[in-house]
Amino acid sequence: MLTNNRERKSIRAEYGKTLVELGRINPDIVVLDADLSCSTQTAMFGKEFPERFFNMGISEQDMMATAVGLSTVGKIPFASTFSMFAAGRAWDQIRNSICYPKFNVKIVATHGGITVGEDGASHQALEDISIMRSIPNMMVVVPADCAETAEVIKFAAEYKGPMYIRIARTNVPDVFDRATYKFNPTKAVIISEGMDVTLVTNGETLAEAIDCVEILKEQGVSAELIHLPVVKPLDTETLVQSAKKTKKVVTIENHSIIGGVGSAVCETLCEYAPTSVLRIGTNDEFGQSGEQRKLMEFYGLTGEKLAEKVMNFLGKK
Amino acid sequence: MTELNEKEIREIREFAKEIRKNIVEMIYTAKSGHPGGNLSAVEILSTLYLKCMNHFPDWDKNPQFKTRDRLILSKGHASACLYSVLAHCGYFPVEELKTFRQLGSRLQGHPSVKHLKGIEVSTGSLGQGLSIACGVALGLKLDKIDSNVFVYIGDGELQEGSVWEGVMNASHNKLDNLIAFIDKNNLQIDGKTDDIKCMTPLDSKFLSFGWDCIEIDGHNPSEIYDAVQKAKQNNKPTAIIANTVKGKGVSFMENNAGWHGKAPNKDEFALAMEELNK
Numbered sequence: 297m298l299t300n301n302r303e304r305k306s307i308r309a310e311y312g313k314t315l316v317e318l319g320r321i322n323p324d325i326v327v328l329d330a331d332l333s334c335s336t337q338t339a340m341f342g343k344e345f346p347e348r349f350f351n352m353g354i355s356e357q358d359m360m361a362t363a364v365g366l367s368t369v370g371k372i373p374f375a376s377t378f379s380m381f382a383a384g385r386a387w388d389q390i391r392n393s394i395c396y397p398k399f400n401v402k403i404v405a406t407h408g409g410i411t412v413g414e415d416g417a418s419h420q421a422l423e424d425i426s427i428m429r430s431i432p433n434m435m436v437v438v439p440a441d442c443a444e445t446a447e448v449i450k451f452a453a454e455y456k457g458p459m460y461i462r463i464a465r466t467n468v469p470d471v472f473d474r475a476t477y478k479f480n481p482t483k484a485v486i487i488s489e490g491m492d493v494t495l496v497t498n499g500e501t502l503a504e505a506i507d508c509v510e511i512l513k514e515q516g517v518s519a520e521l522i523h524l525p526v527v528k529p530l531d532t533e534t535l536v537q538s539a540k541k542t543k544k545v546v547t548i549e550n551h552s553i554i555g556g557v558g559s560a561v562c563e564t565l566c567e568y569a570p571t572s573v574l575r576i577g578t579n580d581e582f583g584q585s586g587e588q589r590k591l592m593e594f595y596g597l598t599g600e601k602l603a604e605k606v607m608n609f610l611g612k613k
Numbered sequence: 614m615t616e617l618n619e620k621e622i623r624e625i626r627e628f629a630k631e632i633r634k635n636i637v638e639m640i641y642t643a644k645s646g647h648p649g650g651n652l653s654a655v656e657i658l659s660t661l662y663l664k665c666m667n668h669f670p671d672w673d674k675n676p677q678f679k680t681r682d683r684l685i686l687s688k689g690h691a692s693a694c695l696y697s698v699l700a701h702c703g704y705f706p707v708e709e710l711k712t713f714r715q716l717g718s719r720l721q722g723h724p725s726v727k728h729l730k731g732i733e734v735s736t737g738s739l740g741q742g743l744s745i746a747c748g749v750a751l752g753l754k755l756d757k758i759d760s761n762v763f764v765y766i767g768d769g770e771l772q773e774g775s776v777w778e779g780v781m782n783a784s785h786n787k788l789d790n791l792i793a794f795i796d797k798n799n800l801q802i803d804g805k806t807d808d809i810k811c812m813t814p815l816d817s818k819f820l821s822f823g824w825d826c827i828e829i830d831g832h833n834p835s836e837i838y839d840a841v842q843k844a845k846q847n848n849k850p851t852a853i854i855a856n857t858v859k860g861k862g863v864s865f866m867e868n869n870a871g872w873h874g875k876a877p878n879k880d881e882f883a884l885a886m887e888e889l890n891k
Contacts, residue, residue, distance in 0.1 A: 368683075393736075
């Protein structure tokens with residue numbers, strides 16, 4: 297399932313390529329973008345299928361509502377822009393026109409989290425998972441690498457109902473082996489088993505968490521790592537089992553600690569297996585400009601920084 | 614181009630009279646709703662469903678279902694009017710109108726596609742219907758289906774900026790299968806639209822955005838019908854600006870913003886029904 301070849305690749309390019317593949321086999325796939333098609337990489341689809349590609353201009357609300365209309369005649373719309381504008385600008389359209397009637401619209405939002413980088417806080421969506429997760433009927437998925445992104449996009453084309461898929465701007469290391477990894481929308485993925493602490497993450501922080509597990513191992517801590525690509529609906533069973541075993545949980549996300557993976561995990565654990573939880577993410581604050589890697593370090597999301605925080609949490613430092 | 618004959622006009626007027634009574638009864642029974650904006654929509658929705666739209670009360674059981682004309686009620690608070698028209702067209706029993714806005718009813722306060730056949734999309738939060746209609750119109754064109762998409766928008770609703778995103782969408786994509794009715798009753802909850810955020814003149818706005826524009830009396834079935842016939846032949850999206858009277862048909866509700874979202878009490882109900890039964 298896992299690969300040792302940690303080559304960094306563009307998830308966005310993978311998204312674009314997968315859309316083109318899907319477009320070739322399914323004439324109902326249509327793609328919408330809001331003047332960011334070169335960044336989201338939906339332009340690849342637009343080049344091959346211009347009649348099924350709609351650049352809506354800088355009009356995210358129009359894009360989401362147009363996607364609704366297209367879905368009512370049996371099309372499978374993928375609507376893309378940056379996470380900030382997809383989730384933020386068009387929230388009412390997503391809630392009332394997509395999710396309430398449960399229309400088959402797929403929102404693939406790129407540039408999620410602080411790793412947007414130099415553009416700074418105005419473009420760094422740190423609340424999108426929170427505000428998408430709270431809408432009934434919405435499925436929320438944060439894939440970790442290229443192989444998983446391809447799987448998730450293919451799943452989205454088959455699944456009937458609204459989805460919010462958040463992908464990163466950054467090139468991320470491969471985690472999964474393309475030949476053997478199969479995305480399961482109902483199951484969290486246990487990346488490594490451990491006894492002392494459970495780490496829960498998804499998206500681009502999965503690779504960092506894998507590094508963190510290695511560092512912890514060197515320091516004599518056995519960490520169980522759970523990858524949670526589907527934030528909603530949540531795989532409660534896997535989380536509860538692990539929490540009952542390790543009795544300490546750390547959540548890691550490129551998102552605010554309010555409303556995202558940390559909150560989702562706490563909500564379910566306090567109901568089924570009350571456990572001490574450390575939430576790592578941005579702490580009710582806006583982001584800022586900077587080089588991606590430096591931002592990851594500043595906000596404590598690199599493998600090393602994560603390991604320090606986990607050791608502190610476990611009272612070992 | 615055909616025109617409505619006298620008999621057809623009479624038929625629409627009789628139908629509209631029933632719809633008005635239903636609206637007032639429904640809102641009175643529910644003790645809530647929006648009399649003003651429902652009563653201003655009566656002739657337009659009646660004429661559309663009786664004479665202009667190719668539609669199927671047996672809904673998706675009809676083999677021609679995919680080729681139906683669509684109506685998107687962007688001003689979803691005119692739900693009582695739409696429900697009453699659908700019921701009288703045979704979509705569901707007229708008796709069911711009594712359940713409007715009650716717990717468990719298919720007739721939600723604002724239209725919900727998951728609750729009731731005949732409803733195309735869910736609306737209620739203003740400013741979204743036009744863009745949805747654009748998406749439907751685009752989809753029909755992709756499938757080479759020659760149906761029309763009607764969208765019904767309030768004049769106050771035009772203050773939502775998202776409407777104008779849809780206006781640009783329609784002209785950019787040359788959606789000649791799209792016809793927008795603007796229910797210009799000149800009032801919104803807090804008062805006169807011109808006082809609150811003036812949108813006048815409307816016709817030049819639509820024309821400058823690349824639409825065609827037709828202005829009519831929104832309570833005159835012939836003018837409604839003729840405008841739709843013209844709009845269907847247009848090679849552009851068409852805005853039909855329908856001058857209407859908010860609360861039309863009930864004297865004390867007419868042109869009174871206070872009746873936007875208020876149910877009549879027992880005496881007011883009796884008075885309204887007396888007028889509507891005349």
